Amino acid sequence: MPGMEVFGAEERKEVMDVLETKALFRYGHEHIRKGMWKTAEFEAEVCRQTGAKHAHAVSSGTAAVTSIMAAAGVGHGDEVIVPPYTFVAPIEAVVLAGALPIFAEIDETLCLSPEGIEAAITQNTKAVLVIHMCGAPANLEGIVKVCKKHNLVLLEDCGQAMGAKYKGKSVGLHGVAGAFSFDYFKITTCGEGGVTITNSKQIYKNIDQVSDHGHTHEGDNRGMEDHLVMGANFRLGEMNAAIGLAQMRKLPWILGQNRKNKKYIKDRLKEIDGLTFRKMDDESGDSATYLNLFVPSKAIAENLFNQFAKDGVGGVANWYTNMYHFINQWNHIRSMKYPSRLAIHDLEAPQDYNNLNLPKSEDVISRLISIGIQCTWTEEELVGYADKIISSIKKVL
Numbered sequence: 350m351p352g353m354e355v356f357g358a359e360e361r362k363e364v365m366d367v368l369e370t371k372a373l374f375r376y377g378h379e380h381i382r383k384g385m386w387k388t389a390e391f392e393a394e395v396c397r398q399t400g401a402k403h404a405h406a407v408s409s410g411t412a413a414v415t416s417i418m419a420a421a422g423v424g425h426g427d428e429v430i431v432p433p434y435t436f437v438a439p440i441e442a443v444v445l446a447g448a449l450p451i452f453a454e455i456d457e458t459l460c461l462s463p464e465g466i467e468a469a470i471t472q473n474t475k476a477v478l479v480i481h482m483c484g485a486p487a488n489l490e491g492i493v494k495v496c497k498k499h500n501l502v503l504l505e506d507c508g509q510a511m512g513a514k515y516k517g518k519s520v521g522l523h524g525v526a527g528a529f530s531f532d533y534f535k536i537t538t539c540g541e542g543g544v545t546i547t548n549s550k551q552i553y554k555n556i557d558q559v560s561d562h563g564h565t566h567e568g569d570n571r572g573m574e575d576h577l578v579m580g581a582n583f584r585l586g587e588m589n590a591a592i593g594l595a596q597m598r599k600l601p602w603i604l605g606q607n608r609k610n611k612k613y614i615k616d617r618l619k620e621i622d623g624l625t626f627r628k629m630d631d632e633s634g635d636s637a638t639y640l641n642l643f644v645p646s647k648a649i650a651e652n653l654f655n656q657f658a659k660d661g662v663g664g665v666a667n668w669y670t671n672m673y674h675f676i677n678q679w680n681h682i683r684s685m686k687y688p689s690r691l692a693i694h695d696l697e698a699p700q701d702y703n704n705l706n707l708p709k710s711e712d713v714i715s716r717l718i719s720i721g722i723q724c725t726w727t728e729e730e731l732v733g734y735a736d737k738i739i740s741s742i743k744k745v746l
């Protein structure tokens with residue numbers, strides 16, 4: 350939880366600025382603001398650090414995914430290729446938009462693979478929603494190539510990957526648009542919040558409008574603004590944006606610490622036979638929030654996870670069984686349960702979600718153990734944590 354690890358005086362100061370002016374809304378109210386526009390400043394900081402031409406903040410990572418999909422024209426009846434390993438939010442966003450998820454294979458990058466995408470394409474496929482899991486990018490070069498070849502819209506869910514880059518370019522800028530989460534658990538947090546980035550002015554305008562009831566945000570009279578399209582309320586409040594602004598300013602430090610701490614633990618684990626690591630095309634772009642290990646079998650992964658628990662080692666995940674991030678744990682999604690009728694209930698589902706055949710993803714996730722990296726570890730804590738992990742691993746391998 351790096352963002353919350355460094356939450357302190359800077360976040361309080363930014364929030365107090367907002368409280369003192371009482372300008373809690375991101376638009377208008379110039380007469381009370383004293384020149385403070387926290388959401389706009391937050392967006393400018395996101396642009397500065399990601400290199401994006403445009404950033405637009407919204408109320409959550411889920412709202413960010415929903416907004417970029419709508420902005421890119423992905424909706425009713427469109428097939429969208431997604432991974433079976435992710436937090437559920439982007440899958441919900443696809444279904445609630447009226448689109449149809451197609452689950453494709455991931456590989457040892459922990460993200461959709463180009464081959465997995467290619468195998469899942471049908472004549473109805475409109476988009477690929479790649480999800481950069483655990484802070485590191487997918488094989489974007491291969492994925493961009495497949496999308497170009499088949500004329501597919503590439504959208505990036507970078508919910509867990511603020512600060513990550515692929516071959517020098519921020520995640521979120523390799524396709525049409527990217528969506529980030531700033532919820533409580535992320536590398537940089539607003540408490541609750543999200544942000545979208547894109548290099549396309551038109552996509553930015555679409556996001557700006559669909560996330561605020563279609564308002565064009567032109568002129569100085571909100572009540573009289575034009576509305577070219579419908580939208581919803583995914584606005585970020587100034588208080589949450591103020592926290593995000595302070596957090597973004599800390600991102601370079603967080604990334605530096607994460608990368609140093611992760612490298613230390615990884616170098617020590619390299620000595621152990623039987624362990625391999627997550628595949629990355631460009632390890633320098635990893636935001637290093639997790640060190641991801643593969644053990645030889647599902648049974649060993651379960652034993653190791655239990656051993657960590659016995660030995661009091663915290664901050665580890667076995668996603669296959671305990672963290673609700675793999676499709677085997679999503680009964681409600683596989684059966685598309687929702688209180689009201691959705692497009693997917695009326696349209697023909699492109700896959701039998703209860704009987705998917707994803708052997709590669711099963712194999713990868715069943716052998717995966719993820720170790721959370723903290724940016725605030727002291728040297729002593731870091732060494733002590735590595736010692737404990739190694740001791741547990743040696744008992745099992």
Ligand SMILES: Cc1ncc(COP(=O)(O)O)c(C=O)c1O
Pocket residue numbers: 409410411412414435436438439480506507508509530531532542543
């Ligand atoms: C990959 C991914 N996308 C989207 C989200 C949704 O973000 P939020 O909780 O801000 O709606 C999350 C949250 O964990 C996530 O991990």
